Amino acid sequence: MNLTRDRLRQVGWLAVLLTCAAFTLALTFKVNAVKSQVRLTERKIVALKQETMFLETEFETRANQQQLSSLNQVEFGYQAPTAGQYLEGERQLASLGKPRAAGAPSPIRVASAAEATEESAFPAMVSPLTGKAMAAELPRTAPKARMTAANLRDRLSTVEKPEAAHE
DSSP states (O other), X not given: OHHHHHHHHHHHHHHHHHHHHHHHHHHHHHHHHHHHHHHHHHHHHHHHHHHHHHHHHHHHHHHHHHHHHHHXXXXXXXXXXXXXXXXXXXXXXXXXXOOOOTTOOOOOOOOOOOOOOSSOSSOOOBOTTTXXXXXXXXXXXXXXXXXXXXXXXXXXXXXXXXXXXXO
């Protein structure tokens, strides 16, 4: 009889343990399902916030455009350019130019070429390996020949043939 009671007690504890395990498994599945719903809802909230931000930006932009348009019409009177306002080429643009008036200031110049002198403002480019100048020097026909457009044109328009070492 003792053996049957112990056996019955063991089976009872095993049934309680299996029931607890089944409830724990069901509860785990339910928690995971709720977690996935929460994540999905959070994603939807983020997407809706982004869409709301996009729509607010769009609304503000259109409101600014409307405000600028009304200011333009009332205050400034600007109009969109028409096809007749575009130029066909450089000649038509040049025809719009006027000679400078007597009291007009001189044109602004942003760059000017320095006078060519014998000594350059920049140091010579010398190869660190050979110690020789890297750029070809100008041929000196006269002791103090100045570089002008004419002799530059002459120098660049002629091709000097190197002397053959073995003829």
